[in-house]
Amino acid sequence: MRSSGLWDQPEHLLLWVRTGSACIRMEGTPEFRLAEGEGVWIPSDGGKNRWTVDTEPGTVAFPLLAHPKIAAEDLSEPRLVVIPDGWQDWLIQHFNLMVTPLTSHEYSQDALVDLLRGSGRRPLVPHGDTGTSAVDLPVMPRASGARVVADELLRNPALDLTVAEWAARVLSSPRTLLRDFRADTGLTFEQWRLRCRLNAAVEFLVAGYEVDQAAARVGFASRSGFTRAFRQQFGSTPYEFSRTLAAQRVFGDHSQRATAARQANDLVTMVRDGRGSPDAPALLPATRTTPHTNNFHVLSWVYRGSGYLDIGDRHYERGRGVATWIPAGVEHVTGLRANSVSLPIGNATTGELQLTEPLQTQFSPAWDDYLMFCAISSRTPMRPDDYNPSQVLEPFADQLAARRALSLPMPTGSRARGAAMDYLRRIGTSGGSALDVPADIHRAFREQTGMTFARWRYAARMHTARDLLAGGAKPSAVARRVGYAHLPTFSSAFTRFHGLSPRDYAARQVDQPPG
Numbered sequence: 001m002r003s004s005g006l007w008d009q010p011e012h013l014l015l016w017v018r019t020g021s022a023c024i025r026m027e028g029t030p031e032f033r034l035a036e037g038e039g040v041w042i043p044s045d046g047g048k049n050r051w052t053v054d055t056e057p058g059t060v061a062f063p064l065l066a067h068p069k070i071a072a073e074d075l076s077e078p079r080l081v082v083i084p085d086g087w088q089d090w091l092i093q094h095f096n097l098m099v100t101p102l103t104s105h106e107y108s109q110d111a112l113v114d115l116l117r118g119s120g121r122r123p124l125v126p127h128g129d130t131g132t133s134a135v136d137l138p139v140m141p142r143a144s145g146a147r148v149v150a151d152e153l154l155r156n157p158a159l160d161l162t163v164a165e166w167a168a169r170v171l172s173s174p175r176t177l178l179r180d181f182r183a184d185t186g187l188t189f190e191q192w193r194l195r196c197r198l199n200a201a202v203e204f205l206v207a208g209y210e211v212d213q214a215a216a217r218v219g220f221a222s223r224s225g226f227t228r229a230f231r232q233q234f235g236s237t238p239y240e241f242s243r244t245l246a247a248q249r250v251f252g253d254h255s256q257r258a259t260a261a262r263q264a265n266d267l268v269t270m271v272r273d274g275r276g277s278p279d280a281p282a283l284l285p286a287t288r289t290t291p292h293t294n295n296f297h298v299l300s301w302v303y304r305g306s307g308y309l310d311i312g313d314r315h316y317e318r319g320r321g322v323a324t325w326i327p328a329g330v331e332h333v334t335g336l337r338a339n340s341v342s343l344p345i346g347n348a349t350t351g352e353l354q355l356t357e358p359l360q361t362q363f364s365p366a367w368d369d370y371l372m373f374c375a376i377s378s379r380t381p382m383r384p385d386d387y388n389p390s391q392v393l394e395p396f397a398d399q400l401a402a403r404r405a406l407s408l409p410m411p412t413g414s415r416a417r418g419a420a421m422d423y424l425r426r427i428g429t430s431g432g433s434a435l436d437v438p439a440d441i442h443r444a445f446r447e448q449t450g451m452t453f454a455r456w457r458y459a460a461r462m463h464t465a466r467d468l469l470a471g472g473a474k475p476s477a478v479a480r481r482v483g484y485a486h487l488p489t490f491s492s493a494f495t496r497f498h499g500l501s502p503r504d505y506a507a508r509q510v511d512q513p514p515g
Contacts, residue, residue: 011044011065011156012041012042012043012044012065013041013042013044013063013064013065014039014040014041014042014063014064014065014081015034015039015040015042015053015061015062015063015064016038016039016061016062016064016081016083016091017034017035017036017037017038017039017055017059017060017061018036018037018060018061018062018088018092018369018372019036019058019059019060019369020036020055020056020057020058020059020060020061021033021034021035021036021055021056021059022034022053022054022055022056022059022061023053023054023055024040024042024051024052024053025051025052025054026042026051026052026078029078032078032080034061034080037082037083037084038080038081038082038083039080039081039082039083040078040079040080040081041078041079041080041081042078043077043078053382058369060369060372060373060376061376061382062091062092062095062372062376063095063376063380063381063382064091064094064095064098065098089304089341092303092341092343092372093341095343095375095376096341096342096343096344099155099344099375099379099380138150138185138187138192138195138196138199139184139185139186139187140184140185140295141180141181141184141185141192142180142184143180143183143184144170144349145167145170145171145172145176145177145180146170146172146177146180146181146184147295148169148170149166149169149170149177150192150196151295153192153193153196154196157193157196157197157199157200157218157219158197158216158217158218158219159219160219163177163178163189177189194229194233195233197218197219197220197229198218198229198230198233198234200217200218201214201215201217201218201220201226201230201238202241204217204218205238205241205242210242211223211226211227211238211239211242214226214238215238226238227239285338286335286336286337286338286340287335287336288333288334288335288336289333289334289335290333291331291332291333292331292332292333293328293329293330293331293332294326294328294329295328295329296328296347296348296349296350297325297326297327297328297347297348297349297350297352297353297355298325298326298328298344298346298347299323299324299325299326299344299345299346299347299348299392300318300323300324300326300334300342300343300344300345301321301322301323301324301342301343301344301345301363301371301375302318302319302320302321302322302323302336302340302341302342303320303341303342303343303368303371303372304320304339304340304341305320305336305337305338305339305340305341306318306319306320306336306337306340307334307335307336307337307340307342308334308335309324309326309332309333309334309358310332310333310334310335311330311331311332311358312331316358316360318342318360319362321362321363321364321365321367322360322361322362322363323345323360323361323362323363323371323395324358324359324360325348325353325355325358325359325360325396326358327355327356327357327358328349328350328355329350330356343371343372343375344375344378344379345371345374345375345378345392346374346375346378346389346392346393347378347389348390348392348393349473350473352390352393352468352473352481353393353400354403354467354468354470359396359399361395361396361399363395374391374392377389378392397425398421398425400424400425401421401424401425402421404424404427404460404463404464404467405420405421405424407463408420408456408459408460408463409449409450409451409456410449411444411445411448411449412448413444413448415440415441415444416441416444416445416448419437419441419453420445420456420460423457423460424460427460427461427464427481427482427483437453441453458493458497459497461482461483461493462482462493462494462497462498464481464482465478465479465481465482465490465494465502466494466498466505468481468482469502469505469506470505470506475487475490475491475502475503475506478490478502479491479502490502491503
């Protein structure tokens with residue numbers, strides 16, 4: 001695997017090799033060759049460090065971030081770090097907190113209607129001894145490019161890219177990106193980003209951070225600018241808000257973001273010591289989210305210990321090695337018991353995967369390194385040049401094929417049914433639209449389903465296309481996934497089968513009330 005690029009995060013970077021070996025090259029700095037258990041500290045330099053990483057096959061290397069405000073002068077240059085074995089799971093959990101979009105979990109969304117109506121600022125009042133506040137997540141854009149930008153800013157509101165740089169990241173144009181934010185959220189991009197930063201600042205203030213620290217962590221260049229924006233949004237200054245919290249004694253690490261920041265402080269302390277702290281944390285605390293929804297399907301894997309997923313009154317246990325697809329748009333609660341670690345190892349859009357219920361599979365420990373590699377590739381700039389995010393669906397091919405089979409007449413003979421399932425697994429993959437079968441299989445399909453194999457294959461593609469369109473995928477993307485090179489050809493085939501064009505069918509799904 002080879003990965004390279006511009007590390008444009010404002011944080012410092014600790015690149016840690018868990019298994020394998022890596023070579024890191026940076027402009028103006030001698031290269032670092034890392035073995036298993038070693039890391040390299042790369043100061044931020046204003047987000048301008050250009051680095052290239054070469055790794056041997058089977059290598060798992062975690063990029064771990066630490067905020068620039070917490071580094072001392074003795075960490076101003078790149079340096080080699082040795083990571084003791086006892087710290088490994090702690091670092092993996094740090095990575096999990098770093099890359100997981102947990103911002104929305106700490107706040108109620110009850111006031112979204114007020115925001116949609118443009119009611120302006122909302123009073124910020126601590127509630128008793130919970131440390132939470134009446135702050136609400138900005139309305140999320142629906143357009144795919146704007147959604148990716150919004151998710152990145154929720155994870156790291158201090159990112160200070162220009163609109164042109166954001167547009168280039170999501171393969172859009174600046175004009176389209178700005179238009180999508182305005183159309184979907186009622187806010188300009190600048191207003192949306194400011195709202196996001198202020199909400200994150202509240203988390204840090206609730207966690208006990210000083211005003212200057214909170215301002216720096218969410219991307220404000222000066223205290224005065226932060227104070228002015230905070231007062232305009234919430235009606236009080238950050239200092240006044242902190243004094244109210246102190247009077248009510250509600251300080252504490254109530255937010256996952258603030259917890260991750262505390263861990264980053266510990267991480268810098270370990271790096272400064274050179275060989276790390278001899279006493280790694282003895283116990284990882286239990287964690288739990290508040291009820292929330294994701295904008296896309298999320299695949300979460302339990303690496304250590306155990307956890308659970310609650311959707312309404314349904315409870316799903318998640319033991320060590322269990323990977324769970326959590327459906328998009330479904331309110332849920334996830335939790336981990338003490339001494340447990342999970343990682344998000346992939347996402348899928350509603351167009352890539354039609355999913356209304358959780359989908360689970362069990363991985364043996366032999367999969368650990370590969371699944372960690374998936375987590376790193378899906379959530380950071382460190383990924384191979386030929387990275388394919390859809391590969392994370394492959395372990396679920398049998399379950400997806402079984403679901404597709406429910407909507408089709410299936411042959412009863414073992415050989416013919418095997419050919420049918422093989423085809424259903426391959427839909428949406430390269431070569432998935434073509435499958436050569438012998439003459440006896442063709443006869444079995446005619447006798448057992450009343451359809452020729454060609455007709456059955458056509459029906460399978462059209463049923464899959466229907467499900468993908470219902471999930472929100474665009475007709476052009478669906479055409480490619482079910483094996484059509486040209487959209488007009490796919491549209492004609494879909495219309496013949498369903499009596500509606502793909503565009504009309506998708507529009508009907510949007511207009512149809514849920515039932």
